[in-house]
Amino acid sequence: MGKKLKNDKYFLDLAYKEAEKAYKKGEVPVGAVVVCNGKVISKAHNLRQTKKNPLYHAEILAIQKASKKLKSWRLDDCILYITLEPCLMCAGVIMQSRIKKVIFSAEDKKAGVVLNNFKVFDEKNLPFKIEYSFISDEKAINILKNFFKEKRNEKNNNIDNDINTIFYTSKRDKKS
Numbered sequence: 001m002g003k004k005l006k007n008d009k010y011f012l013d014l015a016y017k018e019a020e021k022a023y024k025k026g027e028v029p030v031g032a033v034v035v036c037n038g039k040v041i042s043k044a045h046n047l048r049q050t051k052k053n054p055l056y057h058a059e060i061l062a063i064q065k066a067s068k069k070l071k072s073w074r075l076d077d078c079i080l081y082i083t084l085e086p087c088l089m090c091a092g093v094i095m096q097s098r099i100k101k102v103i104f105s106a107e108d109k110k111a112g113v114v115l116n117n118f119k120v121f122d123e124k125n126l127p128f129k130i131e132y133s134f135i136s137d138e139k140a141i142n143i144l145k146n147f148f149k150e151k152r153n154e155k156n157n158n159i160d161n162d163i164n165t166i167f168y169t170s171k172r173d174k175k176s
């Protein structure tokens, strides 16, 4: 009785709170939450810089924690909420974990592979069927914009002008 119905918006907000934690650590602000049957199983944020590890994207850490907690690599009853469209590495892990559905709130035109680029979850030849949904959220988009705006100021205009499209990629990552 009196239990508040938790919807996608609620869980995306939790993911956003994780993104804020990443932001405070100077990390690209991305957060992820794994939810199973309406229950939060794990939360995580990007720690790539802090841990000096290219695998430490928010969604991978959230999946890892969820598997540990549920004692199973298979998360087929779970929904993954992310503040940013997953990259190719994370899409692969999402498929391997058999997550039922992915919901994210900002597009990554450069490195995202769900709505953009390879559109991997639409690929008919893959054996893993992952549902997805994009629920645009200004907060999730703005925190990324602010992060890159700050970085750009720090680096004296040395980063791409289009702050909408860098996210996990930066000028440093590109071969010149």
Ligand SMILES: [Zn+2]
Residues within 6 Å of the ligand: 057, 086, 087, 088, 089, 090, 091
């Ligand atoms: Zn990723």
